[in-house]
Amino acid sequence: MVVSTLVGVAACVSLSSPRGGGGGNVPVVRGAYKSGASQLVRILLAPDSSEPRISGTGEWGVFEPGKSSPIARFQPNQDLTIRIFQDCNSVGYCTMNFAVTPTVNLTTNKDSVIIRPLREDSFITWNGKRYRGEIVLARGDSGLITVNRLTMDSYLRGVVPLEIGNRTAAEFAAVEAQAVAARTYAYKHLTTSRAFDMYSTVQDQVYGGVDAEKPQSDSAIMTTADVVVLYNGQPISTPYHSTCGGSTAAVTEVWYNQPDEPYLRPVSDRIPGTDHYYCDPSPRFSWTQSYDAAGLRTVMEKYLAAYTNAPKTNLGKITDVREAGRTPSGRVAALTVQTESGSYTLRGNDIRFVLRDPKGAILNSTYFTFTKDTGGGEVTNLTVNGRGYGHGIGMCQWGAIGRARAGQNYRTILETYYPGTTIGRIAG
Numbered sequence: 001m002v003v004s005t006l007v008g009v010a011a012c013v014s015l016s017s018p019r020g021g022g023g024g025n026v027p028v029v030r031g032a033y034k035s036g037a038s039q040l041v042r043i044l045l046a047p048d049s050s051e052p053r054i055s056g057t058g059e060w061g062v063f064e065p066g067k068s069s070p071i072a073r074f075q076p077n078q079d080l081t082i083r084i085f086q087d088c089n090s091v092g093y094c095t096m097n098f099a100v101t102p103t104v105n106l107t108t109n110k111d112s113v114i115i116r117p118l119r120e121d122s123f124i125t126w127n128g129k130r131y132r133g134e135i136v137l138a139r140g141d142s143g144l145i146t147v148n149r150l151t152m153d154s155y156l157r158g159v160v161p162l163e164i165g166n167r168t169a170a171e172f173a174a175v176e177a178q179a180v181a182a183r184t185y186a187y188k189h190l191t192t193s194r195a196f197d198m199y200s201t202v203q204d205q206v207y208g209g210v211d212a213e214k215p216q217s218d219s220a221i222m223t224t225a226d227v228v229v230l231y232n233g234q235p236i237s238t239p240y241h242s243t244c245g246g247s248t249a250a251v252t253e254v255w256y257n258q259p260d261e262p263y264l265r266p267v268s269d270r271i272p273g274t275d276h277y278y279c280d281p282s283p284r285f286s287w288t289q290s291y292d293a294a295g296l297r298t299v300m301e302k303y304l305a306a307y308t309n310a311p312k313t314n315l316g317k318i319t320d321v322r323e324a325g326r327t328p329s330g331r332v333a334a335l336t337v338q339t340e341s342g343s344y345t346l347r348g349n350d351i352r353f354v355l356r357d358p359k360g361a362i363l364n365s366t367y368f369t370f371t372k373d374t375g376g377g378e379v380t381n382l383t384v385n386g387r388g389y390g391h392g393i394g395m396c397q398w399g400a401i402g403r404a405r406a407g408q409n410y411r412t413i414l415e416t417y418y419p420g421t422t423i424g425r426i427a428g
Helices: 152-157 160-164 169-188 215-223 293-306 350-354 397-405 410-417
Strands: 011-015 026-030 040-049 053-056 060-063 072-074 080-088 094-101 112-117 124-126 129-131 134-139 144-151 227-231 286-292 318-323 334-339 342-347 368-375 378-387 422-426
Touching: 026 227, 040 134, 040 152, 053 112, 112 124, 124 134, 144 152, 152 160, 152 169, 152 215, 160 169, 160 215, 160 397, 169 215, 169 227, 169 397, 169 410, 286 293, 293 318, 293 334, 293 350, 293 378, 318 368, 342 350, 397 410, 410 422
Parallel strands: 026 422, 318 378
Antiparallel strands: 011 026, 040 144, 053 080, 053 124, 060 072, 060 112, 080 094, 112 134, 124 129, 134 144, 227 422, 286 378, 318 334, 334 342, 368 378
16 A cells, blocks of 8 residues: 555535435535546556557647647557657756657657647557546656546546456445545545556556446446545545455554554454355455475565565575464464574565465465474475455455445445445535
């Protein structure tokens, strides 16, 4: 999770309830934010892109910052490659020039250019993918920083379907909950401290542009227009994950170096009066992962040093693996790995990034137990039996799906997974 600086301070008043969220008055956030139709967000597509391919589904142009007229115009589907090169004078003063190939040579001494469609019904394509809004190409340390600048509502259209998937009509409330969680996360992470607000990956929220959009998620974004999750009248950080496995987690149970939040604490996902959980249908509600002696040594030698003071080479045999405490939600708080070179303790989410599978995928969760066999002075087999998928903090997506099937609306779902919060609306 990336910590960002909020833009301004918002005031709160109370108006009528959001659609689909139940009765009563709800707070309305004013001042610091604009509504989703006009609030701009900046999404990093690539931190260091060399020669990106740019085109448009309609006419498009290249603009210098602050200019309303393009310095060059191009026809639909005219696929061009943009590169940069540097000119320096005798005293070392340099300007960065942008060149468009193969058919046009365009230069500017600006630090950035803006690629923008010239028709409202067309899109810019970047490396073969379509995007709403505009593409900003800025000079980086060794290439082009590529940022998609677009409205909040347009951004969410490329996020929600990738985060919650295709759902049935009976599960629509889960899609609405996902739309509100994604919107709240995005407002919380608006920042002035860097050239973009969020990454387009799991580092923030997965964003796929126009090609990811689906009618169902578009509808959920519309029915929850400008609705956000609030605590003390402000949008909160709304982490979410695939499957909690029976209980969500507090922040410090997983991200041990970050402070807890009162609205991010363990929440049971048990269906009242049963031994089942709302997230039972998840394909990763329960799982098993095993390591033989060679496999365990391989993952430890490859990843342990990045999270402990273990040596990068000559780790030796893995002589023991033992649990070093449980968190309030039942997750492994710490795991101690004993090797011939020393003893090393992993904490929280770091455990997942070390206990990877042979293809390099991280462990599904820290909600697990394990058994081990030893022989010849080393662990010969480690079998991990776990539940859930993801960090476990905030909204459980499969739990939200189960709750929607049970008839809960999006407001109930969100106020369950973010306890102590209220549902409000951005006004602006």
